[in-house]
Amino acid sequence: MPDVKLVGLKKSYGDIKAADGLDLEVKDGEYLCVLGPTGAGKTTLLRMISGLLVPDEGQIFFDGQDFTRMEIEERKAALLSQTYALFPQLTVEENIMFGLDIRGADEKLKEQVLISMLDLVRLSGRSDAYPRELSGGMQQRTALARALASGADLLLLDEPLRALDARLRISLRIELRSLVKTLKMTAIHVTHDQDEALVMADRVAVIREGRILQIGTPKEVWDEPATPFVANFVGQSNFFTGEVLQSSPFTLIRTPEGTVLKGRPSELVTGTTAVLGVKIGNTDISKDRKGYLKAKVERIIFEGRNLHVDLMMDNGQRISSKVPSWRKGKIAPGDVVDVYWEESKGTVFPMPPNGLENELKVE
C-alpha cells in the first residue's frame, strides 16, 4: 500500500503541455480524486503513474523508491479504464483471475481470491458469463474485481463511472469507495465530475493545463478555493472586481461603481486590484433586506429542489443565485432585488495576471 510522490513531471505533445511541472503527494491508503476539465492532463497523469507513458522530465516515487522508468508490470498499479477493457474472449472468472494467472499463483490461492472477489462485487452467479453478456454496471464491477484481484496495491481509476447511466453512477460512488477502503488500497481517481470528486475523495486535487492548482479535503477545496478557477470549477461562482480597501479582520473591496463588498480576511495589499468570488449557492437575494448591491431578475429556472435565478446588475454584469424552491412565488422576472452573502463565503483573490476571463475559461 504505497504512498506515491510525483516531482516536477513534464510531458508535452508538440506544443501541448499535458504535464507542466506536476507535483503531487498521495498518502498511503488515501482515496485521492484528481478533478479537472477535459484536456487538463488527467489521463496523462494516470498514464505516467502506471508507466504507460514516460515523462519528459521529473520523477515518480513509490514508497520513496524512484519508479519513473520502472516496467509497467512491476509497479503493482492496476489501471481501470473508462471502457473497462474487459478481455472479450475471457469469461468473468478468467478476467478476474488474469493477474494471478500471469504471475503463476497456485490453485488454492486463486480459488480463494476468486470466491471472495465474486462475493465482494456481487457477481457470484455470473462467473461463466462473457463481458458482452453483462450490463454496464456488472462490467464495471468485473473490471474492478480484476484490478483488485491482480495483487495491485495502487488503483488507478480513469473516469471509472463515466459510461454508466446517471442513477447507477451515483449509487456506485459509495460502493466503489468502500471497496477500496476495505482492501486498504491507495486509489487515484481521475474525473471531470465535481460531485463525484467531492463525494468520494479523502482529498481532491484540482488540475488544469498540466498543473495542480489546489489539493485539499473536499470541504477545503469547496470553501477555500485557491484560485478563481477552482472557485468556479468546483461549484459555480459569481465574481466581482475592485480595489482592496482593507484585508483584515475581513477584506473590503470597492467596485468601479463605488459599491463596497465584503469577503474573508486575506493578505492582499491595500490599493491593489482584487477579485471577490462567491458560490452561486451562497449568493442570496431578497426584496426585504438590504444587500451589498441591487440587481434585476432576468429569468428563473425551476430545477426541482432549487431555483436558479439569473440576474443583471446595474453595470450590465450578469450574476446567478440558487435559492430554495419554496420561494418560487416570491420573486418574478423583472423584480429588483438586493444581493448579499455571508462575509465568510466570499473569497478574495489577487487579480489573475491574464485577466479574469482567461482565468475562468474551461477549455
Place this chain on the structure above:
Amino acid sequence: MDSLIKAISRKRFRTGWTAFIIAFFLFFVILPTVYILSYAFTNWGSIEQYVLNDPAMLDLIIDAILASFQIAAIVTVIDILVGLPMAWMLVRKQFRGKALLDTLIDMPLAVPTAALGFSSAIFFAVTPESLAAPAFALNMVTSPFLLIVLLHVVFSYPYMVRSLSAILVQIDQTYETAGRTLGASALSAARTITLPLFRAGLVTGIILCFARSLSETGGTMIALATMANSGGFATGPTLIGDWKHDLGINPDLAAPLAFVSILLIVLSLILLVVIKLVIMKVHLPMGRIWPRPEKLFSRGWFPKTKDGLAVFFLVVFVLIPSFFIFTYVGSVESSSFDWGPFAESLMFSFLVAGVVTVIDIALGVPLALYIAKNRTGKLSEVLDVLVNVPLIVPTAALGYSLGVFWTGQNIIPTYDVLLIILAHVAFTYPLVVRNVAGAVEEVDPAFEETARTLGAKPVQAFRRVLYPIIKSSILAGAIMAFTRSLGETGATQAVVASAQTAPVYIVNLIKLQTSSGYYTAGLACIVLIIVSFMFMLALRYITNRRAH
C-alpha cells in the same frame, strides 16, 4: 519457460528485436525489390550499348511496356464500369440468391492465374487444331492484345468489386435517404452524395487492379501460348520471363532485362503516386443535377437492365472463362498422363508456399504490430508506405531484381529454393503485414495496456490478450500469402529460370503445343484449382466467423 519470458521481456531485447524486424523488412524485402534500379547507375554503358543503341531491341521493349500499361488501364476502366453496379447490388439490394452471387464473385480468386490463363484462352481465343477446343467455346478472339485484356478482367474483377463493396458497406445510407427526403431521385442521390464518398474504395480498387494486371506473368504467357497465332506479342513481364530463360545462352540480355525491370518498377511506383493524387485531389463536376432524366432512370427498365447486365457480365466474362477448363478436359480425348513430374512440382510449390507463409507470419506479425502501435511515429509512417512497394511492383521485375541482388552478394548461399523462397516472401510479406496491421488498429489499445498494469509482461499481454483477438486476421493473411505463393509464375521464373513450381510446369507444358501437353496441362490446372479452392473455402469460413 518463465526465465525465457523474463529474458525476452527485457527492454534491451525488445529494442533489439524491433530493430531486427525492421532490418529484415528493409534488407530482405524492400532493398532486393528495388535493387535493380542501381544497375542504371553502375552499368549505364551496357544499357546504352545493348538497348538504347539497338533500335530493334528498344522498339521491342517500348512496345511491350506500352502494351502492359495500356492493358492495365483498359482493364481497370472495364472493372470500374462493371464492378460498380455489381458492388452496389451486393451491398444495397436484398434479393434471392444474393449469398450465392456473393460467393460466385470470389470464385476466380480461387483459381491460380496460370490455370485461369489456359481456361480463358480456350474459351475466348481461336486455338490451334492440336488443342481440339470444344465446339461450344467462343473461339473468336484473334488479337493477342484483346485476349490479354479479357483475361486480366477475369482475375482483377473480384478485387474491384470487393474493394468497392467494402467501402460502400461503411457509407451510411442515411445520407442518401436524407437526400431523397429532400427531393432527390434515387439516381441523383446516389451519384451526388454517395459516389464522392467513394474515393478511398476507388483508389484501393484501381491500384489493386492496375498492379495485378501489370504484374501478371503466368496467365499471360499461357494465354499467348494457347492461342493459335500470337505473333510474338509480349508484355513487360513476359519479356522478363522469356529473357531470363535465355540469359544462360545469351548473356547480352542482362542489360535489356535490367532495363525492362527498371522501367516497370519506376513507372508502377510513379503511377501509384499519380493515381492517388488524381483521385484524391481532382474534383469531378458531380454537383450538377439533371432532375428529369435522372428521375426517369431511377425507376422502371433502367435499373433492372443495369443489374441484369452486371450479372450477365459476371457469368459470361468472368465465371465461364474461369471454369471452362473443366468442360475442356471433359470433352477432349484423354491421353496418357504422367503424374510424376507434376506431383513433384506441386510438392515443391507446397514446400515453397509453406516455408514462405511461416516466414511471413513469424517476421510479418511483429512488423505489423510495430506499425499499428506507433501510428504517430515518423519511422512507422515510412514503413507503412514502404510496405506497399512490393505490392505495386510487377512480380517479374521484383523477382529479377531480387535474383540479381542476392547472386551479386556473397552473404547467403544462392540455392535455387532459397532464392525462390526469398522472392515469394518479398511479395507476400506485405499481404500479411497489411492484414494484421489493419486488425491491430481496430483493437482498443486499452486491452493490452490494462493487461500490463495487471502484471503481464509484454509477451504475455500479446499472447493472452491481443493474439486471441487478431488470430483470425493472422490466419487470413497466412492463407492469402499461401495461395499467392502457390499461384505465382512471374517472380519464380525471373529469379530462377529453371524453377519447377506447379504453375511454371504448366506454362512449360503448354509451350510444347502438343495435344497431350494441352491435356496434361488441363488436368494439372484442375488439380491446382481444387487445391486452391479448398484454401479459399477455409479463408471464407475463417473471415465469416470473424464477422460474427
